[in-house]
Amino acid sequence: MSYAYLFKYIIIGDTGVGKSCLLLQFTDKRFQPVHDLTIGVEFGARMITIDGKQVKLQIWDTAGQEAFRSITRSYYRGAAGALLVYDITRRDTFNHLTTWLEDARQHSNSNMVIMLIGNKSDLESRRDVKREEGEAFAREHGLIFMETSAKTAANVEEAFINTAKEIYEKIQEGVFDINNEANGIKLGPQHSPAAAGGMAAGGLGGSQGGGCC
């Protein structure tokens, strides 16, 4: 399936907040609590439709530990959207948001759309950060906010798609220069004279290549 636009996203936040699980829930519609620890960066991709147009989200899932911050900074460049994730059951992860946000603002382009996500909303009984606190932080810093559960899939689609809608609106308003790839937006092959097609179909559309027969 060929796309009209490709948006680059980055998922950031403390270790263990559920970044990889959010990605997997979004790309594969499944929850896998036990997965390999992310070292460096992992990739996922999914096609969505906005305003009747096919938009491909290319999502960079990063490692959360403090020690990897300097590496993670290199991944911000050219991202159109960022999902900044904390865990509603661990206040520490909420307290670190300011540092993450500073990093993101400093190393990305100024138009990057940032979505604040309070993950693990299914663990209401262990809640340590009130919903209102997340909302207040988002309001104060001009971010979109949502609480999600990668486990039950609640709001996961919405989180990724609403971010894309915001980016799309910015394109419509002319805020993003779509001809500059440093903005994290690429025009799809169907916009080039070579016409539609794409290396389509079958297993090729998935998140990553590969797979042994």
Place this chain on the structure above:
Amino acid sequence: MARPPPGSEAPEMFTVDLGQARSVRVFLTPGDPGCGQLVLCSRQSQYRILHFHCGGLEKLVCLLDGWKHLRSAGPAADDGGCRLFSVCGPSEQADTDHPEEGRHDPLSEDLWQRMVDHDGRLTDPDHLRRVVFFGGLAPSLRSTVWPLLLGVLSCSDSYSERQEHRHRLAEEFERICALPDAMSLSERAEFQRLVVSTVDKDVVRTEPGNPFFCGRANPNVQTLRRILLGFAAANPFLGYTQGMSDLLAPLLVILGEPADAFWALDALIKRSAAVICPRDDVMDVQLGYLRELLRLLTPDFYRHLSTVEDGLELLFTHRWLLLCFKREFAEPAALRIWEACWSCQQTRHFSLFVCAAICAAYAADVTDSAMNADAILLHFTSLSQHMDGDVVLRKARGLLYQFLSLDEVPCSLASLCTTEDGAGPWAGRRLAPVVCKGHDGGARCPAAR
């Protein structure tokens, strides 16, 4: 041919429009006619890798060759379609092999018995290292040989001396495990916050697919935890860094005893050139060496990187270095690479030659289709678990030989093959004279006496 994994919704058949492909490459397996991998790359850098285990690839090569001729005979192809079809055979590399290539069989039980005297002392430790470097070793010998390669145990000790030393190390390990109990309240709170909470989250997601570690309340997972907490308590400066659990897991599987695994990890972190903690300075030094090596050994790829924005940051190599290729290759191949690195033949930085070898073997696509930094990272990430470890190792040995045969070594790489920064098992030698190539801002040459 391309059977989807059970439960996946992918259809059993798929079509590929070659006109929309960026490249089609065939990697032939050495010594196995018609076997290898067919790698299809879309213009969005998505890869499909088809493995041919039972031959047949040669027929496809003929077919695609015909298609290529047909295309090149037609009007000039500037429609952005696939212009690249190539066969990457191993034959090209024979002339760049290390001269000792193929002269050593893997270390067998039999050969091992002949290497030690009746007390268990190794008569020629260097011979052991050379055999492991070129030939690898039988998996059954790993638990015996790894502690020697890593320098935990001494080759010049007898069996009984080694046993005694192991006992002392086991006692020391128990003492280290008790360190957190002796911490003050505030120290313990800090330790809990910085180390324990992360280790607890990480051990359960370390090789979750490996039967040795899977399942709830698996005692081996608890052992991982104990070792990592002990290491962080005994080395407050290093602490715990994500990735350590990945490196520790195979050590525990192979060595079995927690204390043995602990000391192997300790040696790996402290004595090898591995980048266990991604501190900027450690990583920067390694990346600096690697940039220079790529400039010398894979000039086309280097030239491309230097024209790409941020290309020379070498982001795609970070995980290679952090986990010593563990996620890039299937485990048997990854362990052979570890052993080759630990055997420290002529350099303690063999891992950098492995990086260069991966580039030499798999970066043609990057250069040919002029990928930017993001696409390069995607390219190598998609290749993880699909690269041929033996081809890469052989190439790495060849590149090391090529490096050691240079007429002169730039001063930036002067310490790559010397004994200066690590005596004992990491011994090597420098062959060519070091030549200063000048430094930014008139800085003093590190190789100057």
